[in-house]
Amino acid sequence: MSQIELVSEFKCFEGRQAHYKHQSKHLNCSMRFGIFLPPQAEVARVPVLYWLSGLTCTDENFVQKAGAQRMAAELGVAIVTPDTSPRGENVADDPNYDLGQGAGFYLNATQEPWKAHYRMYDYVVEELPELIEAEFKVNKKRSVCGHSMGGMGALVVALRNTHRYQAVSAFSPIVNPTQVPWGDKAFSHYLGDDKSLWRLQDPCELLSWADASQPLPMLIEQGSDDQFLKEQLKTDAIALAAQKKGYPITINYRSGYDHSYFFIASFIDSHLKFHAEHLY
Numbered sequence: 001m002s003q004i005e006l007v008s009e010f011k012c013f014e015g016r017q018a019h020y021k022h023q024s025k026h027l028n029c030s031m032r033f034g035i036f037l038p039p040q041a042e043v044a045r046v047p048v049l050y051w052l053s054g055l056t057c058t059d060e061n062f063v064q065k066a067g068a069q070r071m072a073a074e075l076g077v078a079i080v081t082p083d084t085s086p087r088g089e090n091v092a093d094d095p096n097y098d099l100g101q102g103a104g105f106y107l108n109a110t111q112e113p114w115k116a117h118y119r120m121y122d123y124v125v126e127e128l129p130e131l132i133e134a135e136f137k138v139n140k141k142r143s144v145c146g147h148s149m150g151g152m153g154a155l156v157v158a159l160r161n162t163h164r165y166q167a168v169s170a171f172s173p174i175v176n177p178t179q180v181p182w183g184d185k186a187f188s189h190y191l192g193d194d195k196s197l198w199r200l201q202d203p204c205e206l207l208s209w210a211d212a213s214q215p216l217p218m219l220i221e222q223g224s225d226d227q228f229l230k231e232q233l234k235t236d237a238i239a240l241a242a243q244k245k246g247y248p249i250t251i252n253y254r255s256g257y258d259h260s261y262f263f264i265a266s267f268i269d270s271h272l273k274f275h276a277e278h279l280y
């Protein structure tokens with residue numbers, strides 16, 4: 001029996017863009033996700049790119065604003081877009097945009113009142129791929145990409161599970177969350193005082209422990225006029241961590257671009273091509 005329920009569906013570049021809902025066992029609530037299935041999925045199993053969005057986003061922002069479907073249809077890559085946190089009346093929340101619903105930070109919370117539902121790490125790494133691979137005509141080749149908080153999430157899930165992903169990329173990621181206000185606030189609330197748990201959510205820390213002899217293909221895109229670059233994103237920190245470790249990463253600084261989906265839309269095709277190279 002199917003575990004998912006169709007919410008909406010549109011034909012798009014000869015494929016289809018759909019949204020579904022399902023009951024998540026890890027998050028303990030109903031969740032929505034988007035999936036773009038390219039036309040190739042009619043005849044063969046296709047690989048999947050998971051997209052992790054940033055603060056305040058749902059499963060819709062990327063789908064509506066990034067303009068990724070045209071290239072994904074050409075390359076034969078499915079794109080799955082989960083929501084950014086558990087949701088619902090019974091799920092803990094906070095009035096600020098950077099904590100609670102819409103700000104799950106792709107981690108497993110250990111603290112009250114968050115720990116009953118906030119397990120986005122397990123959801124993204126285990127539950128969602130299992131569901132997608134059971135319900136859709138996809139194969140087990142996966143890669144992951146994200147923006148800002150989701151860029152951090154993509155780097156974290158990939159660096160902690162290199163065997164599960166073929167490649168990782170990120171737009172404007174929070175690369176060193178243990179050292180910046182967004183991460184400090186979220187990790188204090190969700191993870192408490194145990195700094196060893198904080199480090200497991202920090203791409204720079206994870207990179208310092210990574211096996212540089214078997215690097216995961218990694219691409220980062222960063223706008224030079226991003227309003228969050230200096231205080232929250234600190235892209236140079238991951239460049240330094242990678243250099244120290246001898247871990248190959250491509251970081252493209254793009255002059256004049258900001259933090260918005262206009263930046264993502266401008267470079268999404270090159271990220272899709274990067275992923276397709278490693279997924280096929």
Ligand SMILES: N[C@@H](CCC(=O)N[C@@H](CS)C(=O)NCC(=O)O)C(=O)O
Pocket residue numbers: 053054055056057061065097147148149259260261
């Ligand atoms: N609301 C926050 C920023 C939130 C924000 O920029 N969110 C980014 C991700 S970090 C986003 O993608 N927003 C949704 C959108 O642009 O569609 C603020 O104004 O300071």
